[in-house]
Amino acid sequence: MLTLSSLSKNFGGLQVLQDVSLTIPERGIFGLIGPNGAGKTTVFNLVTGLLAPSAGIIEFYGERLNGMPPHRVTRRGIARTFQNIRIFKEMTLIENVSVPLGSRPRYGALSVLLPTRRYREAERLETELARTLLAKVGLADRAERLAGTLSYGEQRRLEIARALATEPKLLMLDEPAAGMNSSEKQQLMEEIVKLDESGLSVLIIEHDMSFIMGLCREITVLNFGSVIARGAPDEIRASSAVIEAYLGRGESPELSDG
């Protein structure tokens, strides 16, 4: 459903992405890995419309996303989280998750001024929906707290709940497990599997290899802005190009193993 064809991005003379092609089919969990600075987050920024590609085509269900403003990309069904968590810290959890619901109002602008029964009913439904989404990521009991009071791992889960509130078809997670302890990671993996089962496609950037290898059906590896490998976790693990990208070229076989 998402197709990137020969995508390139330059910042001035700096080539961040070169000729990256990638296809995400409907359903399934996919990984995007690579050393720091490989261009992974740039791919996310291009797809969500925060950056414009220098060349290439981004298509979602056959529709070109190039040049579409971010809010419209989101409405087409692409949601994301951020590497450096960007929740609304001074709002409650319920409010955080309710923000995206405002893009699909169930009532007209005038009823804001003259609250009718239908308006109150719609507001109540929104709050209920927000609670359900918080429950999905295990934060229902903290619904009335300010988001800034949550722990790091909880903030990441809140960000996922907020992304889900946009009703995405494709969810893109930028290092969702960063800063989590191993039990939190385990819990997050289970949640992501459930998302896949509910019919979403998930694209994950992550540095934690056991996390990525354990979840993904297919992994794409970026290095210096180019795709150097693509395949199932086992193929990636065995790929000499990937090992070289992460560990460097060894002088002797022993070194390249370590």
Add this chain to the structure above:
Amino acid sequence: MEWLESFWATYSTLVLSVGTNVLLALSIYLTLACGLLTVANAAFMGIGAYTAGLLTVHAHMPFFFALLCGSLLPASIALLIGRPTLQLSGVYLAMATLAFGEVVRILILNAEDTTGGALGLNGIPQLTGWFEVALAVFLALYVLLALARSRIGRTMKAICQDETATELMGLNVRAYKLFVFVLGGALAGLAGALNAHFTFFISPNEYGFERAVEILAMGVLGGTGSPWGAVIGGVLITLLPELLRGLGHYRPLINGVVLILIILYSPRGIWDLLRPARSVRGPAAN
């Protein structure tokens, strides 16, 4: 009721000023609540004052019609200049709107044939009474409180905290910014139109940099967490100079000092001081 009459005779201008300043504070609240530092509101006020004043003085139009035009014209101009300027942020937005304010002031100053130039516009009929001001403040406050409670207020709060994240939630941030800017322009214009009809005389310099800063001070002093913050700011900034009357020319200085103290000790304004319940909810907010 005699004391009321004598009170009104002495203080009517002050009471009406409190009302129009609250409107101005509400107008800057709208943009500040979205995290936008705009200082065009003094200019919008001036456009509203001159539009309404010229309509009643020269064209002998009904007061209500003059008020309507006095808020619609600045709103239309806000719509026009908002599209390009609201793409800027932070200090750049402040500079652009400040420049716009100067352009408006100089235009009014030089269009002598219609506006009277530096001599100002004289003999504006005193049509503004307590009823018009009270009604305007009530309506503005009602609308803004309703907005603040609704999904629109929630979106404004979100934009203030993280514009990009809000946009990626599927919300048209540019449209929201333009909306608050235009509504702010309409309110500031209405305040100007009302103000002109109880001061008898207006001149371009009333709507310059000093006024822009005063309006900003009302918004910041009261706080942008709620329209009530703007009300507090508007009332205080109007009454403070009266209470400090003995200080004469040093009054603006005291305004500045009060503003600095508030920014240092309660950066989110007085409203935030009055309402500590919120931060108690979660433990150890950092």
